[in-house]
Amino acid sequence: ETGVTQTPRHLVMGMTNKKSLKCEQHLGHNAMYWYKQSAKKPLELMFVYSLEERVENNSVPSRFSPECPNSSHLFLHLHTLQPEDSALYLCASSQDVSGGLGYTFGSGTRLTVV
């Protein structure tokens, strides 16, 4: 399997639930990213990992907790979310953290918080 794979594609969760989003890449890339895409808003960079080390955290609320156990996998753990957290969550990877060769994106997880 090639490219960036995200699971699940769709997720509906209550505000008291705990769930996790998974991202996997088989491209040999060293950098991975989480983005949030909300309707009528620009893409929001949430987290950046380079060689499994978090290098950027853009003031994201603590109810979002990333985990990068190895260079091929990235998780986003969710707990006590709010309805305004409903969005498309996109994972991406790149050869290195400069992104000079471009990013490869997954298809996203459509999250709905009820």
Place this chain on the structure above:
Amino acid sequence: GDSVTQMEGPVTLSEEAFLTINCTYTATGYPSLFWYVQYPGEGLQLLLKATKADDKGSNKGFEATYRKETTSFHLEKGSVQVSDSAVYFCALSITNTGNQFYFGTGTSLTVIP
């Protein structure tokens, strides 16, 4: 600071019309430039890229030329199809340490038969 500005949408065109989506950038270093496309319900896909001045990126009938003198990377297609309906994002990457990748706000294109 470094940034990308692209034309606001939405853009609606008839099939076979000519498409231009404007993109200009501000960069302190020597950026690589990209166009991404997002079809409904999908993630972003790399459409084309250019890594230095005067380079032309092309793919699927789309073209964009890296113009350093006007700091622009406008996306063009001579004859659009209904299947080109999507959101298009301009982006730049600064070759430097750290995460230096910037996306525009996206331009929605709808092509009607």
